[in-house]
Amino acid sequence: MTMAATGSGRNGRRRSGAVWLIAAGATALAVALPFLALLVEAMHGSEGLWNHLFSTILPVALRDTLILLAGVGVLVAILGTGTAWLVTAYEFPGRRTLEWALLLPLAVPTYIVAYTYLDILHPIGVVQGTIRTVLGYSSPREFRLPDIRSMTGCIILLSFVLYPYVYIATRAMFLTQPASLIEAARTLGVSRRAVFWRVALPLARPAVAVGMSLALMETLNDIGAAEFLGVRTLTVSIYTTWITRSDLPGASQIALSLLVVVVAVVALEQYARRRQRFAAGAQRGGKNFERQRVSASAGLLLLMLGLIPVLIGFVGPALYLATEAWTRIGYAGLPPRFLSTVSGTILLSAAATLLTLVLGAAAAYAARTRPGGVSATAFRLSTIGYAAPGTVIAIGLVIVLGAFDRTVNALAGSWFGISTGLIFLGSGAALVYAYTARFLAISAGGMAAGLSRIPQSLDEVSRTLGETASGTLRRVHLPLSKTALAASALLVFVDCVKELPATLLLRPLNVETLATHLYGEAARGTYEEASISALAIVLIAILPVVLLSRVGSERNLRQGDVAPLPRSLPSVQQHHVA
Amino acid sequence: MAEQLHGNAKSPAPVLEIDKLARRLGPGFALGPVDLAIQPKQIVCLVGHSGCGKSTLLRLIAGIEQPDSGALRLDGRELAGSGVFVEPEMRNIGFVFQDYALFPHLTIEQNIMFGLRKWSREDARSRVAMLLELTALSAMADRYPHMLSGGEQQRAALARALAPQPSVVLMDEPFSNLDRDLRERVRHDTIALLRRTDTTAIIVTHDPEEALSTGDFVVLMKSGRIVQSGTPRELHDRPADRYAAEFFSTFNRIPGTYRKGRLHTALGVFPCRLDVSEGSEALAFIRPQAVCPCLAEGALSGSVRSRSFRGEIEQIELDVEGLEAPLTMRTTQRLHIRDGRLSFSIDPDTVLAFAAA
Numbered sequence: 001m002t003m004a005a006t007g008s009g010r011n012g013r014r015r016s017g018a019v020w021l022i023a024a025g026a027t028a029l030a031v032a033l034p035f036l037a038l039l040v041e042a043m044h045g046s047e048g049l050w051n052h053l054f055s056t057i058l059p060v061a062l063r064d065t066l067i068l069l070a071g072v073g074v075l076v077a078i079l080g081t082g083t084a085w086l087v088t089a090y091e092f093p094g095r096r097t098l099e100w101a102l103l104l105p106l107a108v109p110t111y112i113v114a115y116t117y118l119d120i121l122h123p124i125g126v127v128q129g130t131i132r133t134v135l136g137y138s139s140p141r142e143f144r145l146p147d148i149r150s151m152t153g154c155i156i157l158l159s160f161v162l163y164p165y166v167y168i169a170t171r172a173m174f175l176t177q178p179a180s181l182i183e184a185a186r187t188l189g190v191s192r193r194a195v196f197w198r199v200a201l202p203l204a205r206p207a208v209a210v211g212m213s214l215a216l217m218e219t220l221n222d223i224g225a226a227e228f229l230g231v232r233t234l235t236v237s238i239y240t241t242w243i244t245r246s247d248l249p250g251a252s253q254i255a256l257s258l259l260v261v262v263v264a265v266v267a268l269e270q271y272a273r274r275r276q277r278f279a280a281g282a283q284r285g286g287k288n289f290e291r292q293r294v295s296a297s298a299g300l301l302l303l304m305l306g307l308i309p310v311l312i313g314f315v316g317p318a319l320y321l322a323t324e325a326w327t328r329i330g331y332a333g334l335p336p337r338f339l340s341t342v343s344g345t346i347l348l349s350a351a352a353t354l355l356t357l358v359l360g361a362a363a364a365y366a367a368r369t370r371p372g373g374v375s376a377t378a379f380r381l382s383t384i385g386y387a388a389p390g391t392v393i394a395i396g397l398v399i400v401l402g403a404f405d406r407t408v409n410a411l412a413g414s415w416f417g418i419s420t421g422l423i424f425l426g427s428g429a430a431l432v433y434a435y436t437a438r439f440l441a442i443s444a445g446g447m448a449a450g451l452s453r454i455p456q457s458l459d460e461v462s463r464t465l466g467e468t469a470s471g472t473l474r475r476v477h478l479p480l481s482k483t484a485l486a487a488s489a490l491l492v493f494v495d496c497v498k499e500l501p502a503t504l505l506l507r508p509l510n511v512e513t514l515a516t517h518l519y520g521e522a523a524r525g526t527y528e529e530a531s532i533s534a535l536a537i538v539l540i541a542i543l544p545v546v547l548l549s550r551v552g553s554e555r556n557l558r559q560g561d562v563a564p565l566p567r568s569l570p571s572v573q574q575h576h577v578a
Numbered sequence: 579m580a581e582q583l584h585g586n587a588k589s590p591a592p593v594l595e596i597d598k599l600a601r602r603l604g605p606g607f608a609l610g611p612v613d614l615a616i617q618p619k620q621i622v623c624l625v626g627h628s629g630c631g632k633s634t635l636l637r638l639i640a641g642i643e644q645p646d647s648g649a650l651r652l653d654g655r656e657l658a659g660s661g662v663f664v665e666p667e668m669r670n671i672g673f674v675f676q677d678y679a680l681f682p683h684l685t686i687e688q689n690i691m692f693g694l695r696k697w698s699r700e701d702a703r704s705r706v707a708m709l710l711e712l713t714a715l716s717a718m719a720d721r722y723p724h725m726l727s728g729g730e731q732q733r734a735a736l737a738r739a740l741a742p743q744p745s746v747v748l749m750d751e752p753f754s755n756l757d758r759d760l761r762e763r764v765r766h767d768t769i770a771l772l773r774r775t776d777t778t779a780i781i782v783t784h785d786p787e788e789a790l791s792t793g794d795f796v797v798l799m800k801s802g803r804i805v806q807s808g809t810p811r812e813l814h815d816r817p818a819d820r821y822a823a824e825f826f827s828t829f830n831r832i833p834g835t836y837r838k839g840r841l842h843t844a845l846g847v848f849p850c851r852l853d854v855s856e857g858s859e860a861l862a863f864i865r866p867q868a869v870c871p872c873l874a875e876g877a878l879s880g881s882v883r884s885r886s887f888r889g890e891i892e893q894i895e896l897d898v899e900g901l902e903a904p905l906t907m908r909t910t911q912r913l914h915i916r917d918g919r920l921s922f923s924i925d926p927d928t929v930l931a932f933a934a935a
Contacts, residue, residue: 178677180675183673185681187671187672187693188693188738188742189695190667191667205683
């Protein structure tokens with residue numbers, strides 16, 4: 001590769017870095033392929049089938065999905081914005097701790113929070129039992145809480161683990177808001193309390209929109225929570241249509257409907273953010289807003305208030321999982337297949353992380369070294385996976401790779417008389433492909449952000465000193481963006497470990513990951529078996545939370561770093577590239 | 579106008595009275611105590627180098643920061659004092675920020691309307707329309723702040739501050755974000771608008787020329803205290819000390835000896851009044867433009883060290899016998915200097931004297 005670039009550079013005819021453009025184009029194509037396949041397959045479906053879908057499955061699934069989105073959207077906005085204002089507008093003992101503790105629910109995937117609360121709030125479980133004892137009832141027949149297995153339950157549980165997306169974005173916005181805007185409002189007759197409604201909130205609207213759309217994408221991606229809690233969303237319908245009815249055209253059609261909803265969410269986000277440029281334009285340094293000190297009792301009240309989401313979204317599930325896992329291990333030791341499950345998870349995730357990093361770097365570096373329409377388009381295409389639910393990508397890949405595997409198998413059979421089996425779908429390769437397509441946005445965005453901090457003049461100096469584009473990447477950019485790469489690697493790895501829907505659809509028969517193991521046990525109703533896997537996932541998922549709390553520290557934010565958002569990096573960073 | 583500006587007993591009641599206002603800012607650094615009285619319809623310039631406390635004083639007046647001690651009265655009403663602190667939104671003081679702080683999510687019209695929540699709809703509308711008209715922003719009413727040029731943003735910020743008819747408008751370095759060419763025009767327009775609306779204004783600036791040309795009354799600050807206040811002419815022509823003198827102009831500093839009400843220097847004897855003992859060292863401060871070329875015999879003379887032509891004026895450095903440093907002169911005359919020597923005289927009326935540091 002380097003040789004080719006050097007040769008073309010010496011000619012002086014073709015600009016150096018063409019290799020990167022080709023790599024970026026290939027990456028973009030690979031990401032786009034499953035979506036194209038989905039489109040083609042969906043059109044294959046007979047009209048009769050579409051009618052059946054239209055009249056039976058789709059209306060219910062669509063209605064439930066929209067209700068779920070509306071409910072989660074409103075609740076995460078309230079929780080996220082409220083907590084963000086709490087820690088940026090007021091000074092009270094424990095505020096700093098609360099600031100990072102509020103991120104912790106991010107470590108609990110939606111399917112784990114649903115699974116834990118199903119057991120915690122079971123009619124004969126700990127919580128309800130205690131309430132009955134306190135109230136003096138003797139049996140669940142006399143008194144029970146409303147069933148958590150409901151739309152309301154699903155909305156509440158999802159919101160309490162997804163609100164950090166809104167919290168992160170909105171807090172960053174509040175922190176970087178110039179104090180002069182607040183002060184100007186006050187000199188124009190707005191009281192300290194009213195400042196939130198009249199200035200801070202309207203200004204933070206773009207950030208709230210970003211956070212909300214991320215939370216909604218997680219909601220659309222979720223398969224476990226909805227299934228455990230009995231909500232038939234589009235995602236659940238795709239899964240059952242393919243797994244139980246083996247109806248690929250039908251699954252593709254629902255997947256396309258789901259994509260329409262995704263596009264609607266993104267469009268809504270863009271609409272709500274349409275004035276973000278203005279807001280960014282106003283941030284011209286200067287002093288930042290100062291927190292208001294409150295009395296000791298008021299401070300205690302604020303702290304308690306802020307801890308509620310942490311307790312529901314993290315402490316409760318984590319404590320439950322820890323005790324369950326402890327009991328299970330003390331009773332029967334580690335489950336027999338646990339270690340192979342862990343190694344399988346790590347192997348698949350590590351392979352996907354490596355591939356994601358390389359391709360993400362290619363996409364970002366092509367956009368830098370060969371700026372223009374082609375590389376920008378390639379970059380955008382490479383990052384569309386972040387918005388697509390895992391089931392959608394998985395169904396698309398089943399179509400593409402299934403066809404590929406069958407063709408190869410048939411050709412090998414007719415030419416060499418041997419059976420290759422299913423090369424992609426039978427190995428973990430399909431899964432690695434799916435992970436890469438889905439999380440490429442994180443590494444490409446992270447790399448682009450890292451690169452954007454390196455002045456263009458360094459590229460130029462390196463090139464005038466005789467270095468090629470590839471050599472410049474190796475000797476200048478990579479050393480300078482190590483941190484950004486490491487952070488992306490961590491985020492991608494953990495997301496792979498947590499990933500459930502695509503893994504369920506694409507894993508080879510003999511392979512289990514922590515997430516699928518948990519899903520299988522929970523589906524069978526053997527909760528305690530799954531607690532160890534769930535705890536392992538939560539422990540691993542805490543790592544990026546630590547990273548986020550560091551990157552999102554007040555000092556870093558105010559020095560002008562980009563607001564750290566795990567899943568939205570691309571949508572924020574695309575501006576650098578475009 | 580200048581006569582009524584010396585805060586003496588006969589002048590009308592001040593709009594704003596600042597009474598021993600003080601605030602600690604950090605270890606070894608504090609603002610005040612500051613005393614100041616500001617008359618209605620005056621444009622006051624607070625001037626000083628960065629970090630002198632002028633912006634802090636402005637923020638204390640606005641109520642954005644709280645004083646540690648001292649009192650503040652606006653139209654006779656106590657805003658800050660013993661146990662009293664009126665929140666900024668209750669003060670009726672307008673503020674124009676250095677970065678303008680226009681709300682990015684509101685149009686220009688909505689920005690100006692922002693402070694008029696308690697007004698009736700029609701009153702607010704007509705008020706905003708009038709201000710848009712005055713600031714020549716009517717065509718921009720529906721635009722967002724980022725779509726405006728720097729000068730237009732500045733006018734919008736001023737219009738917004740003026741909208742609720744504040745008793746005083748405070749402006750923190752309002753022209754510093756503008757290009758040099760634009761600055762002059764915006765400053766002119768701003769002052770015209772303040773005059774037309776009979777507004778009392780306090781403008782913070784670090785630019786001595788801006789302070790002298792803009793203010794009816796200039797307040798020079800240093801290290802959190804007021805060095806001198808008065809009309810621009812007073813500060814320029816009769817500075818209270820060396821710091822004030824050198825802040826507003828450049829001088830030739832000529833060493834001399836003080837005897838019997840006169841300062842004896844190598845360039846002559848200048849009458850002056852100094853509070854120093856007989857025979858002690860002192861400095862004569864001579865403006866470059868007070869050194870005039872002359873053809874008469876018997877005048878002082880020196881050899882030309884350098885000439886720099888600057889258009890309207892020419893600056894010449896002379897080596898004069900008895901002086902260690904070269905003497906700088908500025909003249910509008912076109913000189914034909916032969917044999918490198920020049921005779922000059924000094925206008926004694928503009929010479930200042932200060933005790934040697």
